[in-house]
Amino acid sequence: MQGGDLDFFARGAMVKPFEDAAFALKPGQLSEVVESDFGYHVILLTAVRGGEKKAFESVKAEIENEVKQQLAQRRYAEAAEIFSNTVYEQADSLKPAAEKLKLTVRTASGVARTPAQGTTGALASPKFLEALFAAETLRNKRNTEAVDLGGSQLVAGRIVEYAPSRKLPLAEVKDRVRERVVVEQSAALARKEALARLAAWKGGAEPEGLEPAMTVSRGRQQELPPALIDAVMKASPAPLPSWTGVDFGDEGYAVVRVDKLLPRDAAAGDDKRLQQQYGQIWGAAEDEAYYAALKERYKVKITGVAKSADAEQSGASR
Template sequence: SQLSPEVEQQLKQETLDGLVLNRAVLQFVHKAGFRVSAQRVADHIRSLKNFQVGGQFSKPAYDAALAANGASAAAFESEQRSLLEVNQLQDGIAGSAFFTPAEFRRIIALDQERRDLEYVLFDPKILGAAITPSDAEIQAYYATNSAQFQSEETVDLDYLEISLADAERDYVPDEAALRKAYDEDPTRFRSPEERHARHILITVGTDRSDAAAKALADEIEKKLADGADFAALAAQYSGDPGSAARGGDLGFAARGVYVEPFEKALFALKPGETSAPVKTEFGYHIIRLEAIKASEGQDFEQVREQLAASLREQKAQDSFYALAERLDDLALESPGSLEPAAREAGLQIRHYPGYTRAGGGPFGDNSDLISAVFSDAVLEGGENTPLIELDQGRVVVARVAQHKLPAARPLAEVRDEIVARLRSLRAATEAKTRGEAILKRQQTGEDLAAVLASMDLHLTRTGPVLRRSPLLPPELLSAVFRTPAPVDGKPVVRGVSLGDGSYAVFRLDRVIPGDPAQIPQDQRDAQKRILAQRSAQAELAALAADLRSKAKVVVAKDLFKAEDVTQ
């Protein structure tokens, strides 16, 4: 189930277009002077639930998540800074988006419009109960639509499977192994040292040169040396809005949270000491260390179960990957049979019948296995598949035991299915015929209610309904709101086919425009927020499109195949 060249090329182009658009927006954000402080980035990262344990930021969890995704802390923090800067732009646009009272009333009049109607429904399930297709009709339908009654292509598979879960159950570490694991990594079960810092940030920008910022930072350092209050100076001078109001307080943080020059200066201080101005990409920082939270550890007995689980997992992984590699080699050495591999690896050959090109059974819809099983080498050549990873910690090698091609299913097997189809088709036709006959009589001047009464039918009144009412089928609701409003109080009668084969005849009696005054204040406010968001999204999309159209883009010649891309 590989992608076609056309679809693959389209995905590549869409990805490239998205990258170009993001870069264009970021360039605009930077030129416009949007900036996010290091502390704002740190606060944002510490608030992400993926990096929290027990509701608190965990540096080990953060490091593990980055390692699992092959990302460095610097790259991830740069990405988050860019995200926050773009969010500033979005917030600015959202804050300036507006619409006039007349526009709001017009939107509410449409959005909250209600329509009062009555309708009658011709249900094919009811009509179909009286329909019995003849043998001749069944035979004719079967002959005409024989391609629809083919059995699915399937294969019966023999396979060998190994899993990490099975390997993990077989190992129980002894006391010596547990002690060794504890002693080999004494820092593993210790929390990192954390430092409580305050800072005053003097920013550099269009309104302040680097030299002016350094001079102001030196002046503040002198005031602190003369006994000035750090918190008061932070509130007065700091360019970090996230901490200035708190007297520059940054709270506790371990290594790896702040940019390198800031961290180096902070971890060189003793409690109560203040640094000289420290230059970073954000400007000049004056840092004060308030307190140190020492590293804390757990003793052996506290972590015994954790050690045992870790050793079991490591042993299982070693055994699993060694056996998987051996199984792959054995399957290739004897490509025409699984028996040698099963014998050498101590595994049992399993069997699964009825595997299709959509997958199935214990294998799910794994695309790698589907591609391998239905390849010429395996399907026609009788070879084993290579080792296939079904999901993390679970692999198989398979071969085709029997291949069953599509074939016509006998009429006796599909007769009930054909009867149901014919009954449904004829019932839907009958429903539409009856509904249109009623419409025709009404259009010639007969009263709709009287016409229905003559057929022992009656209209169902819903009362006024909104566009999103759950009381009516979607197709009927859509038709009702597309129908012109009654003129001079004269109802409008229409008909519509529904997705399930039903046919509805309805009479639209009146249209009631939405009135903002009838909507509770909290709902009006919510509606205004939604409209403002839509307006802001439209403005941001227009800005992004304009930036993209003006951007100079150079695409490397070898990025795509020559025949795949046109610029």
């Protein structure tokens, strides 16, 4: 969005009151005041595109893909309903849901309330862990509700064994403490040296020890950390070369020099695909904002307890 200009968007990308008002307008027409959960809006329709007739053969592949997506969404919705109902109605085990939908029940040990570093999947989801460590789930050792992880994925879990947190004697943790201190001090020294080099290079000193230059983009990340790509994309485009730093905590500190800006990478996709992605992202952002507004309006507060547990989990995905 630039200065209130939303560019072209399709149905389903905006909240319904906004969408209904926008699609009722003609080009150049101004709407009345429109109220939605996000406030009040006045809409000016500047242009319309689409709706032109096309030969069937030219859109056959697109139609087939859309039908496949609709069928997949329908099958997922049916499976999600079965999964949600079963883990709730037969809350003393995850096996009934797994057997109905041919899923695999997985067991994890040492699960903590906060996602462990490097964890992926359901155990990296704060939303799922909140449900798993909820007081009722811990007390009764029953299934959590089906938790939506996004990306057409549902997950449920239950506590098998729970151990409350306790203070460990020094003899048990001294090696870990020593290792942690070494890591923190090493990271601090690396950060101090990197910041000194960054300041010197910004001041015009001749850079030394830089890795060979490479071309990167959102679609071509070269297996680089996402935080590094974000820093490159946010770096000031003028003047060039532009310098920036990225703090990776215990992993170290990176200094980056941007030498050149290139046109959009073709690997990012064509205009139509990017427009569809934009609509999906915008719709997801609208949904998140709507949920946040509901939580604020009704003073919703989510609480949870516990530190560690052995848990088994089962997930349904499309």
